[in-house]
Amino acid sequence: MTDHLLEVRDLSVQFHTAQGIVRAVNGISWHLDRGETLAILGESGSGKSVSASAIMNLIDMPPGEITSGEILFEGRDLLKASDEERRRLNGKRISMIFQDPLGHLNPVYPVGWQIAETAMAHGRGKAEAYDRALALMERVGIPDARASMGKYPHQFSGGQRQRLMIAMALALKPDILIADEPTTALDVTVQAEVLSLLEELQEETGMGLLLITHDLGVVAEAADRAVVMEGGLVVETGTPRELYHNATHPYTRKLLAAAPGKGAMREPEDGPEAILEVRDLKKDYGGFEALKGVSFDMHAGETLAVVGESGSGKSTIARLVLRLEEASSGTARWKGEDLLTKSPRQMGKLRRQLQMVFQDPTQSLNPHMSVFQIISEAWVIHPDILPKARWPERVAELLDQVGLSPEHAKRYPHQFSGGQRQRIAIARALALEPDLIICDEAVSALDVSIQAQVIDLLGKLRDELGIAFLFIAHDLPVVRDFADRVLVMQRGEIVEQGSVRQIFEQPCAPYTQRLLAAGLDSDPDVQADRRAARLALAGN
Structure with missing residues (x-):
């Protein structure tokens, strides 16, 4: 018998695959009271x-196999229970x-x-x-x-x-x-x-x-x-x-x-004239106002973060600027030219300067295309950029630039981890040498160490190539480490904007204060203070 509600003892789980045996769990032990x-x-x-799935009897066997261990629930081994008992x-x-x-x-x-x-x-x-x-x-x-x-x-x-x-x-x-x-x-x-x-x-x-x-x-x-x-x-x-x-x-x-949110905050510099000027941008979906007159500027080499909850309108901004959807009214001037009045042919040419990296690279990368085909597709669409003879050399350079090997060009998306697939998506965006990359929740689904690597990569590209980033995110610690300025959005409106330091250290809008109090910190003591602040704001 055991005093614990649940106890896992020496549990090992392996999977039989075409590439051989994968040992997913190797003799782990822990308990829950x-x-x-x-x-x-x-x-x-x-x-x-995998270990949680073993508790619930959710591992497909085959190809899975529990090779050792006990899972004791109130002292009884679940691995010996019948299917009916489970x-x-x-x-x-x-x-x-x-x-x-x-x-x-x-x-x-x-x-x-x-x-x-x-x-x-x-x-x-x-x-x-x-x-x-x-x-x-x-x-x-x-x-x-x-x-x-x-x-x-x-x-x-x-x-x-x-x-x-x-x-x-x-x-x-x-x-x-x-x-x-x-x-x-x-x-x-x-x-x-x-x-x-x-x-x-x-x-x-x-x-x-x-x-x-x-x-x-x-x-x-x-x-x-x-x-x-x-x-x-x-x-x-x-x-x-x-x-x-x-x-x-x-x-x-x-x-x-x-863990993000611990680095030095960037201070925005007085840069050149704005390369993107958005004024009174609105989007109406049959009576629902997704954007209610948004205005902001972006400068070359700047990272502007757009934060807010789902439904705040931050992704709508990206879709309207790139003309993936049509705005109801307003202007979006790119280097002086209003993107919203351009014909599809004119936008096709301008999109060379405006690229996007999406949240889920598994869905945004064609599974039937090799990495070489995915990256070089940009030159198929814009053949004047690079002679075909130079494509292999340039693909190798781009892969090296994002921390991958030139040999990876022959592989397909499913052969890479999530972080590696996101690097491929970034290499694809870089193929056209853009001046602005829009990142729509581009790191939110990644593990913490992979997320840190991708953010370091984007920061390096910004500093070396002068690329501007419109960084749409709900992960506030990442924004704190990466951005120069922040727009805070709620229900289709900008409620506050300013430098990273201003937003994170002296937020004015109650909504911004609630967002920051709701954010999670890896330091338990800091998190205890945030919980207290959250409860205090709720009381008000």
């Missing part, structure tokens, strides 16, 4: 999600929420039915299950919960969908809730709300919370203890304060060193 929040911290490929436990005693709620909610059923189904699958009557679903939706803060019962997943925001997933996971009051990267794609304020909600629910129910994350700020905000994983191994364990102040393993220290 009732009422405790344990964070499993590590980057992609560390084995943290079905009785999953959802009722042990539940799980995932990073992408839209991918785990059924798009063709109302959300109320989906939450109630969890209870009905474990023997509850229909009326009781629906009453429980309604109560849970109200508890997790879904507006007008009764009417929302009949809505579908696509009719909710990302934060609301994550709340619905939490409601579904809690339908049967589980003893353990496993949260796999539950806040990674969420705005800072929504992230803070979701973590606060999980903490409140944990206090009410006494459940153990297993929090899987790569975000040191999440650990500082929510965890009682943390297990650090690298390469399928547990390399260090301790409280957030112990790990932050006294980390002993090189990997933990590397993660801490890569």
Whole structure:
């Protein structure tokens, strides 16, 4: 028997692939107690999600195989339980929420039915299950919960969908809730709300919370203890304060060193005349004003960050400037010429100077094209830039410039990590030697050390080539390290703008103050102060 609610002992998991055996988890051990929040911290490929999947019996076998270990729930080894026993436990005693709620909610059923189904699958009557679903939706803060019962997943925001997933996971009051990267794609304020909600629910129910994350700020905000994983191994364990102040393993220290928001802030310089002048830019979608008259300037070699929550209009600015959508009114002058009045042919020529790097390189890179074809496609479209004989040499130069090998030109996107794919996307943008690159959440989905590498790369390109960056982001620590100036947007309007130092140290707008208070810091002591500030602002 064990005194722990959940204990993993010497667990090893491997996968049989065409390239051979991949050992994803190598003899790990840790425990979770009732009422405790344990964070499993590590980057992609560390084995943290695989170990959680083993707890829930979600590993496909084959190709997966659990080669050793025990998973003890209240002293009983789950690996020896029958499929029927595991079905009785999953959802009722042990539940799980995932990073992408839209991918785990059924798009063709109302959300109320989906939450109630969890209870009905474990023997509850229909009326009781629906009453429980309604109560849970109200508890997790879904507006007008009764009417929302009949809505579908696509009719909710990302934060609301994550709340619905939490409601579904809690339908049967589980003893353990496993949260796999539950806040990674969420705005800072929504992230803070979701973590606060999980903490409140944990206090009410006494459940153990297993929090899987790569975000040191999440650990500082929510965890009682943390297990650090690298390469399928547990390399260090301790409280957030112990790990932050006294980390002993090189990997933990590397993660801490890569955490954004700790570097010196850049001071904007008095540069040349503006290369981009946006005035009174508006966008109306059939009565909904996405942009309500936005005005700003950008200078050569400058990084202007645009921050705000989902729906604030920051990505709409990028689409309108690049003419991916048409503005309702306003002007966007690029080197004196209004982009919004140009013909498609004229815009085609100007786009050589205006390039974009998207959030998800997996979707923005053609999987059927080699890296050489992806990068050289720019010269196919603009054949006057570079003679075809020079393409191989220039592709090799661009790959070297973004920290990849010239040999990578023969490979395809699926053969690279997420960080490497984003470097390929940057190389593609550089192929046309642009004066402005728009980065739309270009680093938000990357692991902390990969994120730091990409930001260092963009900073090097800015300094060496004089490229200006319009940097759209919700990750405030990254903005603090990389930007010269910041625009803060809310509901289609700029509520505040200024230098990085001004925005981060002397914010004037209440909305900016709330954004900064909601941001997460890797230092548990700083995070405790932010939590206090957040509670004080909420009280006002």
